[in-house]
Amino acid sequence: MKLEYGKYIIDAEPARTAELYASLPPCLSRCACPACQNFLKAARAHAAELEAALAPLGIDPQNPWEISVLFAEGEILTYRAVYGAYGRRVRAPKLYDVQTNELGTINVIRPSAFWEISPALKLDFQRGARGELAVRLTARLPWVMQTLSCFYSGPVRRVEKSPMSRAARVRAAAEKIARAVKK
Numbered sequence: 001m002k003l004e005y006g007k008y009i010i011d012a013e014p015a016r017t018a019e020l021y022a023s024l025p026p027c028l029s030r031c032a033c034p035a036c037q038n039f040l041k042a043a044r045a046h047a048a049e050l051e052a053a054l055a056p057l058g059i060d061p062q063n064p065w066e067i068s069v070l071f072a073e074g075e076i077l078t079y080r081a082v083y084g085a086y087g088r089r090v091r092a093p094k095l096y097d098v099q100t101n102e103l104g105t106i107n108v109i110r111p112s113a114f115w116e117i118s119p120a121l122k123l124d125f126q127r128g129a130r131g132e133l134a135v136r137l138t139a140r141l142p143w144v145m146q147t148l149s150c151f152y153s154g155p156v157r158r159v160e161k162s163p164m165s166r167a168a169r170v171r172a173a174a175e176k177i178a179r180a181v182k183k
Contacts, residue, residue: 008115012086017084018060041145042141045141053123065082079137089125124136
């Protein structure tokens, strides 16, 4: 089945991919770190857009193979989620255009290789290790968890008091005793 995503044309096998996703364990059973949990919660706000983009390929948007945080700007995190799919790229955008200006200098221009779902969500398609597709989603999503993001560097707004480590409890007790002895 041929699908068009902007400058990409994908020859997909959605039934085979859907079978693969049905056999995979849920994403959070593979990794339950706060960043992965936040990705899955924040991506629910874009569920309809992700479903419309990934379902024709047979991909379950709530079960990525890999999630990583690329960088953070305040409370907005930029994620890369990788999904696998059976199929191949028939056409992909050129990665570089080379132009020569009037002085003979070569300018290399990299056009956008992404297909934009929304301003926050972009897709690109790469060849996987065994010839299948690696569908990469780049998503700019807010931190929606109740705990403080370890990537967040702004003023604290939403914080749950985390349990103190044993070392921190010992240090606090020693400081309390030292203050009591000085009095």
